[in-house]
Amino acid sequence: MTDREQxxxxxxxxxxAEGPDVTMDDIAAAAGVSxxxxxxxxxxxxxxxxxxxxxxxxxxxEAVERATTxxxxxxxxxxxxxxxxxxxxxxxxxxxxxxxxxGPGTESVRLLVARSSIRIIEQFTALxxxxxxxxxxxxTWAYATVGAIQVAAAMWLRDGYRDxxxxxxxxxxxxxxxxxxxxx
Amino acid sequence: MTDREQxxxxxxxxxxAEGPDVTMDDIAAAAGVSxxxxxxxxxxxxxxxxxxxxxxxxxxxEAVERATTxxxxxxxxxxxxxxxxxxxxxxxxxxxxxxxxxGPGTESVRLLVARSSIRIIEQFTALxxxxxxxxxxxxTWAYATVGAIQVAAAMWLRDGYRDxxxxxxxxxxxxxxxxxxxxx
DNA sequence: AGCTGAATTTACTTGGAGTACGAAAAGTTT
DNA sequence: AAACTTTTCGTACTCCAAGTAAATTCAGCT
Numbered sequence: 001m002t003d004r005e006q007x008x009x010x011x012x013x014x015x016x017a018e019g020p021d022v023t024m025d026d027i028a029a030a031a032g033v034s035x036x037x038x039x040x041x042x043x044x045x046x047x048x049x050x051x052x053x054x055x056x057x058x059x060x061x062e063a064v065e066r067a068t069t070x071x072x073x074x075x076x077x078x079x080x081x082x083x084x085x086x087x088x089x090x091x092x093x094x095x096x097x098x099x100x101x102x103g104p105g106t107e108s109v110r111l112l113v114a115r116s117s118i119r120i121i122e123q124f125t126a127l128x129x130x131x132x133x134x135x136x137x138x139x140t141w142a143y144a145t146v147g148a149i150q151v152a153a154a155m156w157l158r159d160g161y162r163d164x165x166x167x168x169x170x171x172x173x174x175x176x177x178x179x180x181x182x183x184x
Numbered sequence: 185m186t187d188r189e190q191x192x193x194x195x196x197x198x199x200x201a202e203g204p205d206v207t208m209d210d211i212a213a214a215a216g217v218s219x220x221x222x223x224x225x226x227x228x229x230x231x232x233x234x235x236x237x238x239x240x241x242x243x244x245x246e247a248v249e250r251a252t253t254x255x256x257x258x259x260x261x262x263x264x265x266x267x268x269x270x271x272x273x274x275x276x277x278x279x280x281x282x283x284x285x286x287g288p289g290t291e292s293v294r295l296l297v298a299r300s301s302i303r304i305i306e307q308f309t310a311l312x313x314x315x316x317x318x319x320x321x322x323x324t325w326a327y328a329t330v331g332a333i334q335v336a337a338a339m340w341l342r343d344g345y346r347d348x349x350x351x352x353x354x355x356x357x358x359x360x361x362x363x364x365x366x367x368x
Numbered sequence: 369a370g371c372t373g374a375a376t377t378t379a380c381t382t383g384g385a386g387t388a389c390g391a392a393a394a395g396t397t398t
Numbered sequence: 399a400a401a402c403t404t405t406t407c408g409t410a411c412t413c414c415a416a417g418t419a420a421a422t423t424c425a426g427c428t
Contacts, residue, residue: 024386025384033407034408034409035385035386036388037407039385040406040407044385044386045385045386102285103284103286103287103338105281110338110339110342113339137350140358141354141358143332143339144336147332148328148335150331151288151297151327151328151330151331151332153288154287154294155288155298158294162323162324167324169321173321173362174321174359177365178361207414207415207416209415217376217377218376219418220376221377223417224376
């Protein structure tokens with residue numbers, strides 16, 4: 001395990017344990033090294049957020065993958081992806097809050113969104129072209145989907161106004177029909 | 185005009201002119217007063233964000249209102265709301281970035297989302313109950329809608345990958361069908 | 369004018385990001 | 399093996415913005 005990976009692991013550990021408000025000093029302390037080591041190996045805080053974003057998105061993608069391998073790409077598959085997504089966010093709430101802490105205007109969150117969108121765009125595009133529908137809006141849809149999940153999840157995490165799967169299903173219900181109809 | 189209103193106006197002015205990264209000192213300077221006056225009349229930075237969020241949401245609601253007074257509540261009306269929303273965000277991009285600068289986990293953004301959701305929930309609920317459909321998911325839908333707009337708008341503001349109305353229409357196309365179908 | 373109290377400004381503290389410089393450890397040369 | 403060089407690391411700093419306490423000015427009153 002490289003130094004960098006050890007540091008990222010330490011950052012993960014302390015974020016999970018202490019919440020999203022950890023400082024760079026906290027992370028250095030958790031890794032048992034001094035702060036300049038963190039800066040040498042990871043870069044500044046934005047770089048840390050990016051690295052952890054990447055991990056987080058990978059985790060999401062794996063979970064979605066696992067949840068949909070047997071699916072046929074229909075509504076049930078989409079619903080399963082959405083539930084899997086919310087499950088990961090629930091499990092990794094502190095990491096989620098850490099990587100989304102900057103607003104949508106910050107570069108790190110923009111990258112997170114872009115990264116999350118890759119798989120979504122692929123799937124939406126496949127869905128559209130497979131059925132002869134216009135693929136032009138898929139980029140907006142990917143961003144919209146990521147945003148919808150981010151905000152709905154954040155609000156749900158905060159006050160649990162509904163059970164988790166219901167929130168995921170609500171979003172499926174909202175988005176699925178639009179994905180599969182023609183522009184009309 | 186009260187002191188508070190003058191200060192908020194000054195804050196608005198400097199945010200519009202200088203971008204979302206203004207400091208409390210900048211705002212005090214723009215208002216021609218010293219920092220403690222700002223804190224006395226407005227409160228801390230979160231309170232400022234909340235006050236400006238309220239303004240921003242009011243602006244959005246007025247624009248949507250204006251764009252839909254003659255509408256019949258159908259898809260065209262929804263599309264008009266969405267376009268009006270994007271127009272306001274475009275006009276007030278710095279304010280938009282300022283009030284969304286905290287992540288979705290922060291209290292001020294949570295409040296912004298909640299506030300934005302009020303009108304949306306009303307309209308969605310009316311739409312559902314008016315047609316005998318289940319109104320339970322509307323809260324999630326409102327959050328999802330706000331998130332979708334926030335993120336899509338932020339990405340669009342950044343790199344203008346499409347013209348504004350198209351992005352708004354993309355979102356209409358994505359969401360409208362789901363709003364008007366039964367849970368299936 | 370001099371005094372009291374409110375309003376305001378200056379100048380400070382605090383906290384976290386990021387870094388310069390000195391100390392220590394490892395390797396290199398004779 | 400000792401002295402010297404180079405790299406690595408940690409201490410202790412700077413910097414910046416938020417937020418505040420104490421000093422000051424100003425208004426009203428006697």
